[in-house]
Amino acid sequence: MKAPLQKLEDGLLQEQGVTLWVKREDLLHPQISGNKWRKLKYNLQEAGQQGHHSLLTFGGAYSNHIAATAAAGKEYGFHTIGIIRGEEHLPLNPTLSFATSCGMQLHYISREEYRHKSDPAFLDELQEKYGKAYLLPEGGTNLLAVKGCTEIVADMPVAFSHICCAMGTGGTLAGIVAGLAGDKAILGFPALKGGDFLRQEVEELVQAYCGKSYSNWQLVTQYHFGGYAKVKPELLHFMQQFKEQHHIQLEPIYTGKMMYGLFDLIRQGHFPRGSRIVAVHTGGLQGNAGFAQRLGVQV
Ligand SMILES: *Cc1c(COP(=O)(O)O)cnc(C)c1O
Numbered sequence: 001m002k003a004p005l006q007k008l009e010d011g012l013l014q015e016q017g018v019t020l021w022v023k024r025e026d027l028l029h030p031q032i033s034g035n036k037w038r039k040l041k042y043n044l045q046e047a048g049q050q051g052h053h054s055l056l057t058f059g060g061a062y063s064n065h066i067a068a069t070a071a072a073g074k075e076y077g078f079h080t081i082g083i084i085r086g087e088e089h090l091p092l093n094p095t096l097s098f099a100t101s102c103g104m105q106l107h108y109i110s111r112e113e114y115r116h117k118s119d120p121a122f123l124d125e126l127q128e129k130y131g132k133a134y135l136l137p138e139g140g141t142n143l144l145a146v147k148g149c150t151e152i153v154a155d156m157p158v159a160f161s162h163i164c165c166a167m168g169t170g171g172t173l174a175g176i177v178a179g180l181a182g183d184k185a186i187l188g189f190p191a192l193k194g195g196d197f198l199r200q201e202v203e204e205l206v207q208a209y210c211g212k213s214y215s216n217w218q219l220v221t222q223y224h225f226g227g228y229a230k231v232k233p234e235l236l237h238f239m240q241q242f243k244e245q246h247h248i249q250l251e252p253i254y255t256g257k258m259m260y261g262l263f264d265l266i267r268q269g270h271f272p273r274g275s276r277i278v279a280v281h282t283g284g285l286q287g288n289a290g291f292a293q294r295l296g297v298q299v
């Protein structure tokens with residue numbers, strides 16, 4: 001599984017003396033997108049080895065992980081069950097309609113119940129209702145997901161000094177940190193407000209996976225645009241311009257915010273001249289149709 005690196009040509013980069021590549025994880029697979037594919041890979045193997053025929057997982061109504069799990073189940077022969085936060089809205093939005101078309105069985109639970117998504121008793125209850133299944137946590141983050149994400153930085157075809165990645169649960173960043181094992185400078189851009197808690201999450205995942213910590217990574221917490229799935233006109237404008245100039249589609253929840261933040265840091269001279277930066281495009285473009293519908297904006 002290899003994602004190409006695309007070098008960007010931009011006056012700002014020249015002015016600041018930095019080189020920037022986008023790692024096109026969004027091109028890994030047409031339906032099992034980007035980091036969600038990396039996170040599923042070893043979990044699918046494990047589910048098969050354990051003799052499971054079903055995958056059960058959790059997510060919001062626009063979740064990239066729900067869409068990816070549904071598509072992966074279809075492709076690799078697993079029945080899939082999606083436990084969706086909140087009430088059913090018909091017609092189904094594009095994400096859930098896609099998941100259903102892949103054969104995913106959807107069940108809705110209240111926000112209150114959803115808080116128990118990691119409680120063993122609740123997980124037992126779900127399996128009594130819907131049958132025994134291999135459990136994938138929300139966002140797909142577990143240690144096998146971290147293992148899959150270490151491969152984002154395996155065999156990189158260029159020498160680089162910095163790597164940047166958007167964050168939700170922090171599983172992908174943990175994989176990058178583990179994969180680089182102390183090498184390079186790593187910047188994680190939380191897509192949500194108050195992303196400081198992710199320091200602890202990443203630390204714990206890296207410790208559990210590597211048996212040690214690394215200090216060559218940091219969080220850039222100021223580019224959340226008001227919170228998870230919140231946007232501002234300047235973000236949408238930036239994404240539009242970025243697409244026109246570089247022919248790369250971003251999405252507003254994760255990669256748009258990361259790229260906006262990265263360009264802002266470059267503009268501020270945060271990176272020394274000669275820096276060679278890789279920005280990871282973690283995919284997730286399936287969400288754009290639903291996002292545009294919901295907010296009545298173009299993305
Ligand atoms: C889920 C997702 C992320 C966040 O990944 P985590 O491992 O949860 O931090 C980033 N970008 C995109 C496009 C995603 O779908």
